[in-house]
Amino acid sequence: MNAQRVLRAAFNRTRWILRRARGASPGHGSYFEFLEADFDRRYGVETAAIVTVDRMQVDAGARAQMADYVPTPFGLLPEVVRATRVDPTEFCFVDLGSGKGRLLVLAAEAGFDEVIGVELSELHEVAERNIRAYAGRAGRPLRISSKRQDVTTFEFPDRPLFVFYFNAFFGPVLERTLENLRVSLQARPRAVLFVWHGKRYFPEKRLQETFDRHPFLEPFVVTDDYTVFNAGRSPATR
Numbered sequence: 153m154n155a156q157r158v159l160r161a162a163f164n165r166t167r168w169i170l171r172r173a174r175g176a177s178p179g180h181g182s183y184f185e186f187l188e189a190d191f192d193r194r195y196g197v198e199t200a201a202i203v204t205v206d207r208m209q210v211d212a213g214a215r216a217q218m219a220d221y222v223p224t225p226f227g228l229l230p231e232v233v234r235a236t237r238v239d240p241t242e243f244c245f246v247d248l249g250s251g252k253g254r255l256l257v258l259a260a261e262a263g264f265d266e267v268i269g270v271e272l273s274e275l276h277e278v279a280e281r282n283i284r285a286y287a288g289r290a291g292r293p294l295r296i297s298s299k300r301q302d303v304t305t306f307e308f309p310d311r312p313l314f315v316f317y318f319n320a321f322f323g324p325v326l327e328r329t330l331e332n333l334r335v336s337l338q339a340r341p342r343a344v345l346f347v348w349h350g351k352r353y354f355p356e357k358r359l360q361e362t363f364d365r366h367p368f369l370e371p372f373v374v375t376d377d378y379t380v381f382n383a384g385r386s387p388a389t390r
């Protein structure tokens with residue numbers, strides 16, 4: 153952790169202690185909840201509240217293969233980008249199952265050249281609102297979009313990709329998506345990093361076995377929280 157991050161963490165913890173002392177954070181009791189709500193306030197978005205699949209407007213067949221909306225903790229994406237040592241301005245960021253679009257905002261903040269989210273449910277509309285709110289504050293042109301579609305019908309853009317997957321869907325949907333990526337890469341070889349975040353939540357190794365069946369995904373950065381696979385040509389690193 154560098155000095156700036158240590159200072160920021162100390163600053164945030166002090167704010168949390170002061171707010172609790174004043175009783176000013178009802179419903180945001182834990183430090184983690186405070187940080188999550190703080191992220192939404194800072195960017196003028198709503199991404200923190202979980203939405204379970206049974207409350208989403210999707211058909212029953214799709215529901216069986218999909219996960220609840222749970223956002224990635226906001227500190228994770230900058231950490232993953234740093235760990236890969238790639239230059240985000242050379243990549244298009246794609247979030248597979250992008251929910252309310254938190255990672256789309258964070259990817260734009262990280263400097264990705266283009267940012268695309270793919271979301272099956274009506275949470276896509278929340279993502280569009282969040283993108284508008286964020287774009288209004290960013291004060292610079294942004295290439296950022298949320299698409300409402302099933303991930304299996306998504307055509308991967310023909311350019312270097314930084315793909316993010318947080319345990320959004322499973323079984324045949326994940327298999328088909330990985331196969332679509334492999335075919336896209338075979339037709340148009342290019343640098344593609346594929347991030348699988350959320351390994352801690354699947355200790356039974358079900359997802360690991362799925363990734364193991366796709367040898368075009370070579371582990372590039374491996375931690376307890378996430379694996380970044382190198383799926384295509386080796387990316388330039390700094």
Ligand SMILES: C[S@@+](CC[C@H](N)C(=O)[O-])C[C@H]1O[C@@H](n2cnc3c(N)ncnc32)[C@H](O)[C@@H]1O
Binds near residue numbers: 217221321
């Ligand atoms: C665990 S959340 C992840 C949200 C976001 N990627 C993040 O990390 O903050 C998973 C999301 O994937 C969406 N999803 C599930 N199956 C999908 C599919 N077949 N196509 C597109 N989106 C899907 C869910 O609706 C949910 O919003």
